[in-house]
Amino acid sequence: MSSALEQLRERLSKIKDLENASAILEWDQETHMPAAGVEARSRQVSTLRQMAHELFCEDTTADLLAKAKPENDLDKDLLRVVKHDFDHATRLPADLVGEFSRVTSMAREGWKEGKANNDFSAFEPHLAAVLDCNLRKAEALGYEDEPYDALLDEFEPGMKTSEVTSVFEALRKDLVDLVGQIAKEPVIDESILTRYYPEKAQWDLGVRVMSEIGYDFDRGRQDRSAHPFSTTFSVTDSRVTTHLNKHHFNPAFFGSLHEAGHAMYEQGVDPALDGTPLQDGTSLGMHESQSRLWENLVGRSRPFWDHYFPLVQRYFPAALSGVSEGEFYRAVNAVRPSLIRIEADEVTYNLHIMARFELERAMLSGEVKPAQLPEAWNARMRDYLGVAPDTDSEGCLQDIHWSLGAFGYFPTYALGNLMSAQLWSAMERDLGSLEDLVANGEFSPLLGWLRQNVHRHGRRKTATQILEATYGSGLDAGPWMAYARKKFGDLYDVAA
């Protein structure tokens, strides 16, 4: 008779196989599946996800968890993480899960209608219902200080709302000030980037640069999809997708660096964790730190373009002949306060996120009623970015996520940015000048450091533990703000 721990491991391995199989089905759906296959595919994915959930939530899992005797640190980490997941999965009553699904299903339709017709009132009652469900969910999951804690914990395990709030508050002041100063300076010409960039050359360049920064194509691949994403089926199979726009250089190139950053995280997880619940990246914020590090701190840096601009010019001789490296570098870093989060630049992006975080908390606390959302949204856009939408479709209705019920999710984007700069600063302390390495195209020391200090741990360490062990303390906006001040201060010639 095998031990409780062995039985638990076997059960968890089955569940992980079901989850990874679902991910394969979903990847196929986004990349290769004939359109007519969608109905059958939805049923197949739903069956696998449901079986995984049911298998996990059975009493047997609780029994095995109670009886399992850890024999080493890895076992201890496994049991801790699985207990956390089990509590989370079993605390939500079935009727709430059902209602959440019904409410968000209707909310999605209400949101679509509202956005299409610029009619917030079509979404408002659904938003109220979604908020109510989220509050009940938070109560069921439990929290210490405020309901938002329970929701945030789903995406950023162990992070407290108070911590995020205090870090964001300080950052916001500095950032609004920087954006305001930049707004007074001449606009950077970005038109170079919207010339004709043939798709094949974009694809080939992307694959080449992804390989050179360290994405392992022997354990992954790239496909096309409507929206780029990365997905993982095992430590040995972590894939990315891209979307090519032949009239815009940025989406495919920076998107590829971004998705490769996510996928390299998953490729770097200790193989011993493969097929266990510890296999994945530890949080959405830490995951985003990896994508943003390669996309921005590396990919939008001056040394990166010192190294790559001549090559890129060879890939696109028509679009880039006569363009200087400096012009190109400025273009890919242009700051332009806009209404649309998903197209926002490196500096203003965080303000979009903070506005959403503040509004989520205010709606959950009842401080902002659903009916007041458009006004509250517009006020923040004006205050933070100096722009305001003409319509709610461009404003508080722009993102689908709230209609999906996802509260507590948005802040992880900004957390990722902040963490990326904290890790960068720790890496620089350990490796010396990163600028020189990047300028020479030597990325393996960077990737090696990330593997050693971040990737290999999988879910064994929380984001905060990783930051403490590398940077020396938990979440801190200082390094990112210093980075932004220096980079964009130079670029716009402002003493930010």
Next chain:
Amino acid sequence: MSSALEQLRERLSKIKDLENASAILEWDQETHMPAAGVEARSRQVSTLRQMAHELFCEDTTADLLAKAKPENDLDKDLLRVVKHDFDHATRLPADLVGEFSRVTSMAREGWKEGKANNDFSAFEPHLAAVLDCNLRKAEALGYEDEPYDALLDEFEPGMKTSEVTSVFEALRKDLVDLVGQIAKEPVIDESILTRYYPEKAQWDLGVRVMSEIGYDFDRGRQDRSAHPFSTTFSVTDSRVTTHLNKHHFNPAFFGSLHEAGHAMYEQGVDPALDGTPLQDGTSLGMHESQSRLWENLVGRSRPFWDHYFPLVQRYFPAALSGVSEGEFYRAVNAVRPSLIRIEADEVTYNLHIMARFELERAMLSGEVKPAQLPEAWNARMRDYLGVAPDTDSEGCLQDIHWSLGAFGYFPTYALGNLMSAQLWSAMERDLGSLEDLVANGEFSPLLGWLRQNVHRHGRRKTATQILEATYGSGLDAGPWMAYARKKFGDLYDVAA
């Protein structure tokens, strides 16, 4: 509380989802998966297949089967087929399943070694063990006349060995005679087919012709793989793969027609059966009848090339300029007795299959001992084809299948050929001259007839029932032999 029938349907739907999901994982493995992913993928597929098997074999399934009250003919068909599957799945004792797996796993290694070194003795003891396992399997499954019945039933449900034997016996005499006559005639020059055929043009032509015969790319797709295959995930998603050889016209072109034939069968199943155990083609023989009908009766016919040769010449101007349609038609139909089944022409292929069928039966009955296999094999090759291998690697060791434990599987290839001609003759009775339709590129009446009479039934009717309802009786070699005699008699100018 839902009825027993509803509960059973729900359970079967889950199982089918797991099986279809496994098929997606396997398709990905053969087409797109990075090589390093194989170990994790094997685990994932094995978990899904095992869960499907366990869920099906639980006592609950038997209880529901016993209690379910059919409300219509569809329900009756479902219950009949599921009872058959359940009996089959639960009759094999777990220790035999385990031993079968161990024995074939070792046999595969023994076969590889034997084939690589032309050393039959390396495989001989494994063959004996595989035979023993198959005999025990047949006993567990049960049979009326001889053990082979039980094994054949796995691939060709309801077909009796005696039926196959008597049909094959008569066919063999006629066929050996035809092959003997052809062997005396001048050899047809096939060198046209091994000129340079650019891969892109092969791909484009294949997709075009597959579309034109009726393969629905809105509910399917084509990818590359090392070995061509077709696979189905739902009635709305049935895919094919191809393998391109730039120095040979045949593999991709006729392979595409062949795989499209299989996939069109699955695309033609009644959507009401989707996601149930009735969704698939009814037997391997009937499946092969569909692929061979499009590959050979259509794709290697004179009217087909009357219609397509000018187009194909435009796709390959370098290879085919100055080539006449007649030369091309003769080349794609050249008969050349050879040692290798997978490269065999339309006429000799059946003899390869019959030899294997006879040897399988003789080995199971003890008439041919494993040690006598090489001699028995070579004798048949000489008698049937007039050629004999110099080595066992080219002889009885050429195929992997026996080492995998697959006994009862080979005959379905020849059954498919025979059935294709029976269906063709019924179709001609109903539709009038098929030659005219094919010569005009009008394939939709043919496909429509097959959908109506074969495809839509899925597993609701057996192959024999389909033949009886269309052709008027069960398995019959007459139509195929008459077809071969006419076609190859004309081609080689022999009065066969």
